[in-house]
Amino acid sequence: MSGSAAGSGTESGHVWVDGRVLPAEGTHLSVFDRGFQLGDGVFETLRVRGAHATELPEHIARLRGSAAGLDIALPDDLEEVLAVGIADLLVANGLDGPAGDASVRITVSRGPFRGRGLLPPDENVAATIAIQAWPVVAPLAGHLERGLRLVASAVRRDPANPLATLKTTSRADYVYARLEARRSGADDALFLTTDGTLSEGTTANIFLVRRTAADVVELATPSLDCAILPGTTRSWLLAWGARVGLRPVEGRLSRADLASADEAFLSSSVAGILPVTSFDGAAIGNGRPGPWTLRARTDREAMIAGEDAT
DSSP states (O other): OHHHHHHOSOOOSEEEETTEEEESSSOOSOTTBHHHHHOOEEEEEEEEETTEETTHHHHHHHHHHHHHHTTOOOOTTHHHHHHHHHHHHHHHTTOOSTTOEEEEEEEEEOOBOSSOSSSOSSSOOOOEEEEEEEEOOOOOHHHHHTOEEEEEEEEEEOTTOTTTTSOBSOOHHHHHHHHHHHHHTOSEEEEEETTSOEEEESSSEEEEEEEOTTSOEEEEEEOTTTTOOOOHHHHHHHHHHHHHTOEEEEEOOOHHHHHHOSEEEEEETTTEEEEEEEETTEESTTSSOOHHHHHHHHHHHHHHTTOOOO
16 A cells, blocks of 8 residues: 555664664664653654655644644754754665655654653653654555555544644554455555545545536545645645646545545655555446546656656
């Protein structure tokens, strides 16, 4: 699936933790770190191609927003710290230079606290900041040629939950959903909201391409009030759609909307655009990746490579 296909390369030789590049094989965090103990942290994953971090300001802005939602204090110079840390780590792992293509994860936890309880008694705990980098692995050929098979997860997303739009390290729901997909022979699971509308995949936003009765071709995706993460690739796609002649639509989409769509695809920062051709065992469109999906993938990859695709 998208996350595994694009980020499952062998762990590189070094990691970056709190300002230092360290051997990947080693002890890096305290057992008392609250990210380990409670999932009390936030993260971002982005693509770095040719030593250029795609949409780094947008990812840092979302990281700050997620951290603020949990009252995790971040350094004022976070942007500079992360830019230098990413660059140093890529060099150490041989992923820098024009040919480099890396998946980079930035993880921030509230930090280590030796006592017990949900919150430290004083908030002067220093946050732990870590960066990892993997070589980007191309999606499986079958995922591009036949598309992904999705199933609906039994886990429901609550749009009223204030954590729904925070990218936290508490990922049990997402692991559970991916296990559901594995057990059913699918590639990924799709979350629905508590009232049954489409939300998002386990690592990606969902998009539909459909033609209206007025013969207008729409690029539709669940709105931000559907318990989704505001993906950076999602934002790019909405602007891209308007440029290439699709009408961008954000709204509440149903299972029936997905079933009747001409095309569907998932979008994420590292894997990019991956076609979806089946949902709960039923084909979407003609059951093959569609032309708009393939163009979206080509144009997004060109943008990441620094080329002007549109």
